[in-house]
Amino acid sequence: MAEAVVPPGEPGPGWRPRIVALDIDGTLLKWIEGAGATYEQIPPATYDAVHRALDAGAHVVLASGRSPHGMTSIADLLELHGPERDRLWVVASNGAVVFRYPPLEVVHEETFDAAPAVRAVLEHHPHALVAVEERGVGYRVSAHFPDGELSGDMILTEVEEIVAGPVSRVIIRDPSATAEDFVELASRLGLHGTDYVVGWTAWLDLAPVGVSKASGLALVAERLGVEQPDVLAIGDGRNDLEMLRWAGRGVAMGQAVDEVREAADAVTASVYDDGVRVELDRWFDSSGEGAR
Template sequence: MTDAPAWRPRLVALDIDGTLLAWVEGAGQTYEKVTPAVYAAVHRAVEAGAHVVLSSGRSPHGMDKIADLLDLPEAVADRVWVVASNGAVIFRYPPLEVVHEETFDARKAVAAVLEHHPNALVAVEERGIGYRVNRHFPDGELSGEMILTDVGEIVAGPVSRVIIRDPEASADDFVALAARLGLHGTDYVVGWTAWLDLSPVGVSKASGLQVVCDQLGVDAADVLAIGDGRNDIEMLRWAGRGVAMGQAVDEVKAAADDVTASVHDDGAALELDRWFG
């Protein structure tokens, strides 16, 4: 870069799957490796003094290993801030210490969805172990151990997030269903497949990042956020600069200030290098 820009991000919020990690075609999971270009760009941001915050729909135990892949614990001056479970859980690492959590009663929303998709898979995180599930999810879709549990028991108490997955349905099916049901008292986001994340009302990656910003004394206007999924829409709108990955659906691109290249072309690295290259 020739001339220093007038604006430079003080905090960089990075989605994981589809942003830092590329999808395995047709497998419903991502390659657990960061390309050299993305790794180097993230470290240039850290070296320039920016706070790098991972922000994902993943549960905490699926995110600390990504921080390790990026060598963030060794690179940052203090412990890493991480926004997990689509903003419902915020933790520091290492060691993994939950510092903020939002929970809700998911029983009615889960029952409403299962009325239309009775064979759907349901999961809730069992922290530090894996997930409590009504039936096993396809290989690679959840991290950690899967503990078979009755649905009623899975959502008997307050939870931070519920995953509902129907391998026999499509993402469009779930988008239409969620809009039709309304899911009162619950927020939701639909993934790339028939994958529905239920969360507390008002909780999103944006709300989770705001908690982090408040702790760090950073304004939303000074945040660069990069993501590719429907669960990134609030974050992209909230950040001073929101950038969608090239492979994102039109709904996500419309919420962003700009669109970078796809994850397969190191789009996150290209965007970071605009400011820290």
């Protein structure tokens, strides 16, 4: 009898993810229209689907551009930790920081000299806002960011002081520009020695070369003894591109831009239609067995 043909991007029969890597904003959380922020609420259908994956033995790993202190509250909302489970692995700051929780313990961090790249961007956007994480507190910022865009406190600091030493991630934000402006500028500048990601708005994340959610997730998979083909990753933003390409199955949210959708193996429903639940229901049903 001929073997069943598996469509491109589809796992083989009997496959079920051992790691489920989830972006936060625009994937687990819905965007607030026009606010540059998300509702800090987990939809019940998403919560239930994530817990079916946990109950089936999968490791759920949050992977976000957020700093560590902006991610622990989401782990709490999802109730990913507890006396019956191991401490979580979390990929923060677009892969530059990997930590365990609870309590928050940084186990890996990549840093770089961001000053040259920041200066190059500010030559073209002199009024742009600059921020770096002040761990456990919030961010050091050159000026206040729009409400809801950063978690924690904002500590006003001169730009040269912000980038005076090694950092794991720098945010540059220009509320008067567009995402397309930043895509074009970053491509034109090259930003040698630095990797970058442009967000939904004129928001630029600078990171050490070679660092992404994929590199952070690869470290976690190695520590957990999980092979790359057994990783499912779900995301919606440009900072998810490397992770979606790296994972054994990379899934884009339905509202993602074309660049992200094209990088993925599959596209699920949008965040407004519980896309995470739709994808997880394929592999974990209400009894904890594979749905296929």
